[in-house]
Amino acid sequence: CVVKYNNALIKATAEKEPADDPNDETVEIVFDNNEKRDYDDYVISEKRKPTNRNITTIGYQIGGLNMLGIDHEIRVHDYLGVHFGGGFFGYTGGIKIHTNEKTNSLFFNLSWKDGGFGLMNGVGIEAGSRWVWSKRTGFGLLYQGGLLIINHIDEDIKNEAYGTAEVPPIVLSLGLGLSWSS
Numbered sequence: 001c002v003v004k005y006n007n008a009l010i011k012a013t014a015e016k017e018p019a020d021d022p023n024d025e026t027v028e029i030v031f032d033n034n035e036k037r038d039y040d041d042y043v044i045s046e047k048r049k050p051t052n053r054n055i056t057t058i059g060y061q062i063g064g065l066n067m068l069g070i071d072h073e074i075r076v077h078d079y080l081g082v083h084f085g086g087g088f089f090g091y092t093g094g095i096k097i098h099t100n101e102k103t104n105s106l107f108f109n110l111s112w113k114d115g116g117f118g119l120m121n122g123v124g125i126e127a128g129s130r131w132v133w134s135k136r137t138g139f140g141l142l143y144q145g146g147l148l149i150i151n152h153i154d155e156d157i158k159n160e161a162y163g164t165a166e167v168p169p170i171v172l173s174l175g176l177g178l179s180w181s182s
Helices: 002-013 155-162
Strands: 029-031 042-044 055-060 069-077 080-087 090-098 107-115 120-134 139-153 170-181
Touching: 055 139, 069 090, 080 107, 107 139, 120 170, 139 155
Parallel strands: none
Antiparallel strands: 029 042, 055 069, 055 170, 069 080, 080 090, 090 107, 107 120, 120 139, 139 170
16 A cells, blocks of 8 residues: 555656756656656666655654654655654654655654653644755654543542543544754
């Protein structure tokens, strides 16, 4: 599914000519077979593959259920990264599944999120991407959103946030932060 989605993106950008800038991450198209030109035959050239795709992010609801935190992702494969982070009174860790091998690809995030070091925690299922302002440094904005399936919430936090109402089992999860290649 991820590969077919990526091939559709490559097909959509195939009409663009690659830039001459070596730091540019534009996709270069190479045909496996000159006679058959279906979009399934496009591949990303190895020489254009980014060398460092690890990302560090600082921001709101980044690194767990925090007002301010830091998170670091290590790309262990073209489509898979592991991340961990922490901040003011919380931590997180999980995996990110990317839609292609580029640094700034769309990702799906499955993670454990904690706030208050045990006061509230759960499993986060999110999608996100990056809006890059500088291709040379990889500096930009990381945004992600999804759902948090609550595992545990402390009674005091429950009373403060929900009063006498029942705690919902699933809540929205959002994250926004400044990020760069590291």
